[in-house]
Amino acid sequence: MLKLHSKLKGKLSINSKIKIKTMxxxxxxxxxxxxxxxxxxxLHPEKVYEYTMKGNTVAIITDGSAVLGLGDIGAExxxxxxxxxxxxxxxxxxxxxxxxxxxxxxxxxxxxxxxSISPVFGAxxxxxxxxxxxxxxxxQLENLGIPVMHDxxxxxxxxxxxxxxxxxxVVGKEIEEVKVVISGSGAAGIAVARLLRCxxxxxxxxxxxxxxxxxxxxGIIYEGRPGLNRYKQEMALFTxxxxxxxxxxxxLAGADVFIGVSKGNILDKSAIKSMAPxxxxxxxxxxxxxxxxxxxxxxxxxxxxxxxxxxxxxVNNVLAxxxxxxxxxxxxxTKITPSMRIAAAHALASCVKKPSANNILxxxxxxxxxxxxxxxxxxxxxxxxxxxx
Amino acid sequence: MLKLHSKLKGKLSINSKIKIKTMxxxxxxxxxxxxxxxxxxxLHPEKVYEYTMKGNTVAIITDGSAVLGLGDIGAExxxxxxxxxxxxxxxxxxxxxxxxxxxxxxxxxxxxxxxSISPVFGAxxxxxxxxxxxxxxxxQLENLGIPVMHDxxxxxxxxxxxxxxxxxxVVGKEIEEVKVVISGSGAAGIAVARLLRCxxxxxxxxxxxxxxxxxxxxGIIYEGRPGLNRYKQEMALFTxxxxxxxxxxxxLAGADVFIGVSKGNILDKSAIKSMAPxxxxxxxxxxxxxxxxxxxxxxxxxxxxxxxxxxxxxVNNVLAxxxxxxxxxxxxxTKITPSMRIAAAHALASCVKKPSANNILxxxxxxxxxxxxxxxxxxxxxxxxxxxx
Numbered sequence: 097m098l099k100l101h102s103k104l105k106g107k108l109s110i111n112s113k114i115k116i117k118t119m120x121x122x123x124x125x126x127x128x129x130x131x132x133x134x135x136x137x138x139l140h141p142e143k144v145y146e147y148t149m150k151g152n153t154v155a156i157i158t159d160g161s162a163v164l165g166l167g168d169i170g171a172e173x174x175x176x177x178x179x180x181x182x183x184x185x186x187x188x189x190x191x192x193x194x195x196x197x198x199x200x201x202x203x204x205x206x207x208x209x210x211x212s213i214s215p216v217f218g219a220x221x222x223x224x225x226x227x228x229x230x231x232x233x234x235x236q237l238e239n240l241g242i243p244v245m246h247d248x249x250x251x252x253x254x255x256x257x258x259x260x261x262x263x264x265x266v267v268g269k270e271i272e273e274v275k276v277v278i279s280g281s282g283a284a285g286i287a288v289a290r291l292l293r294c295x296x297x298x299x300x301x302x303x304x305x306x307x308x309x310x311x312x313x314x315g316i317i318y319e320g321r322p323g324l325n326r327y328k329q330e331m332a333l334f335t336x337x338x339x340x341x342x343x344x345x346x347x348l349a350g351a352d353v354f355i356g357v358s359k360g361n362i363l364d365k366s367a368i369k370s371m372a373p374x375x376x377x378x379x380x381x382x383x384x385x386x387x388x389x390x391x392x393x394x395x396x397x398x399x400x401x402x403x404x405x406x407x408x409x410x411v412n413n414v415l416a417x418x419x420x421x422x423x424x425x426x427x428x429x430t431k432i433t434p435s436m437r438i439a440a441a442h443a444l445a446s447c448v449k450k451p452s453a454n455n456i457l458x459x460x461x462x463x464x465x466x467x468x469x470x471x472x473x474x475x476x477x478x479x480x481x482x483x484x485x
Numbered sequence: 486m487l488k489l490h491s492k493l494k495g496k497l498s499i500n501s502k503i504k505i506k507t508m509x510x511x512x513x514x515x516x517x518x519x520x521x522x523x524x525x526x527x528l529h530p531e532k533v534y535e536y537t538m539k540g541n542t543v544a545i546i547t548d549g550s551a552v553l554g555l556g557d558i559g560a561e562x563x564x565x566x567x568x569x570x571x572x573x574x575x576x577x578x579x580x581x582x583x584x585x586x587x588x589x590x591x592x593x594x595x596x597x598x599x600x601s602i603s604p605v606f607g608a609x610x611x612x613x614x615x616x617x618x619x620x621x622x623x624x625q626l627e628n629l630g631i632p633v634m635h636d637x638x639x640x641x642x643x644x645x646x647x648x649x650x651x652x653x654x655v656v657g658k659e660i661e662e663v664k665v666v667i668s669g670s671g672a673a674g675i676a677v678a679r680l681l682r683c684x685x686x687x688x689x690x691x692x693x694x695x696x697x698x699x700x701x702x703x704g705i706i707y708e709g710r711p712g713l714n715r716y717k718q719e720m721a722l723f724t725x726x727x728x729x730x731x732x733x734x735x736x737l738a739g740a741d742v743f744i745g746v747s748k749g750n751i752l753d754k755s756a757i758k759s760m761a762p763x764x765x766x767x768x769x770x771x772x773x774x775x776x777x778x779x780x781x782x783x784x785x786x787x788x789x790x791x792x793x794x795x796x797x798x799x800v801n802n803v804l805a806x807x808x809x810x811x812x813x814x815x816x817x818x819t820k821i822t823p824s825m826r827i828a829a830a831h832a833l834a835s836c837v838k839k840p841s842a843n844n845i846l847x848x849x850x851x852x853x854x855x856x857x858x859x860x861x862x863x864x865x866x867x868x869x870x871x872x873x874x
Contacts, residue, residue, distance in 0.1 A: 100513055101522040104502050106538025107514060110581040111500055112572040113493050119794055122849060124489055125496060126569040127553055133490040134555055138562035148564040149495025164516055166523055171604040173527035175537040180515040183501040192499040194583050197604040209601050215560040215586040405508055460511060
């Protein structure tokens, strides 16, 4: 892997759509030819989408503070991941993406930097920014005027929701019946909880799971627990309405669904055994899951999905973000709303014709996924009216 | 031109160097494959040049405040120009370049933004930022650790210096004999004056022009003139040692060289006639030169060069910046010094085997230019010791 990266010296190249062979080419591509589109945009700002790369260009922005399983490795060291993400945008959805690793840590500084570089971008993908800063950054950028999505939160939550939708079909349970335990209340955990709060997307029927319990490193989160940051406080208002206290294991007793976005090897078989019949278990920690799939199955889990490609049911973000951004760009969306992500999850789930225990999500390379998600996301953007005129 | 820009929807595309056809491709290009280069860079920061796109990637950065001849049209409207510049970097020098149009105006904010996005870039090309802010921004970014060049200043000055070197050969004058009048003391005018202050580059022989007189919209700049900004004050210390006062026309009497980087149609034939014999005249204002070439010739100018491609001797920045950045990146330069630009000018001048009145510079599409400049710039960077270990 080092060899590949060293040989390539980066995984992206920036190419001209115009070859410069004659002086005429030069005068069209550069001066004096550029003056006309410049003036058009100066007079009609919306035309930046017509005459420049903006409409199909996404920034992959990080501060390098929470990179993959590697943690806080800094801006430069995060670049191989950001280039990889940009590469996937292009390969999966035809989107031109450019990695921007910011040498910044302060929330306001990051927000200002994103705002100031936004003119050339049609959308922003925030990546690998640590919680709880990522929540505040997301909030402050919500009305930037172009879609902003933090993939570690929203991409992950979208794919998990799709996995849950199909899993529920397989085990024959209804959304409203299930009790969900989420281990980990960082970027992904909180985003999953928020999305599960209302997983239907028909405006007439808001279908909620019966109960969500969120667990962090200190145990179950409950209203009034000392030391909760404001995002966990928000969670405490709509999760765990019985105000249970205790450990992850306490939370799991009788639960229908386990979603692990925390750390490896923290669950044993007995915890899975304590869950309700036909338990759905998603131990997503990487590279070592919260419990190994074979152990979860042995303990009675009906469906197990992980983040890894070497087990069945890989919950992979690449299933969601390319299609979501494609749909947002295609529909001229000004933001990516929860309803748009829920629409994406349903579209993603629908890519599997007959879900079964080992087949709840399409494969990462399934070419039908992006167009389906894009279409659903675009339709929802239009329906919600969050599109440019 | 609008049609071309509209059809293309931007002139750049960002492409993956790796095709994703199998799960193995995916795991190499993204997770878990990216972890190894990330960790290498975290441990050995210099390896960012080995494992990422940084070493061949240049940012084209503007605030849209002084775009071509269009002026202050803002960040979005400047994008066609910035994309064009990026395109030329690729087509001429194989450099991956990305346009960043900043929604900022304050000098310190621009400096902070450039610093914060610098991790992914191997060099910075500042573009179309108005004077005098561009000087301060350049100063503050001088020690960023990667080369920073403001093309409107340094690219222009480099090509003009090359044009002057060959013109002097044609008219048979020595550098030390000539009196140069520069009309315009914005980005280009001040950069030209600074570079002409010492146009030799052998450290044992610093060859200066005999005299420089800088003229702005209020007339000749002289030491003590009220209201000069600090950059013009700096100029007043080494130009116009006789402390002449008066108009552009007064300055031109007896001058050997006219360099116009001001505005169109401000000179008449009588002003050119008042110059020394074998006058060299570069009316560079775009699209209308300070004086039309045919008028300058009719008034006795021996050599005339403009910014336009429809007259002989086009002084075109594309002759300099691709080679300068190529050389800076190839040599691992940490900055682009005046000596490196002077080396570039001599290399550019040397591309014309036998200069003559209508052939003082190579054509914009001459493929021999970039390698020659790159080699000279790289050698000078090494000689000056401004390279990474």
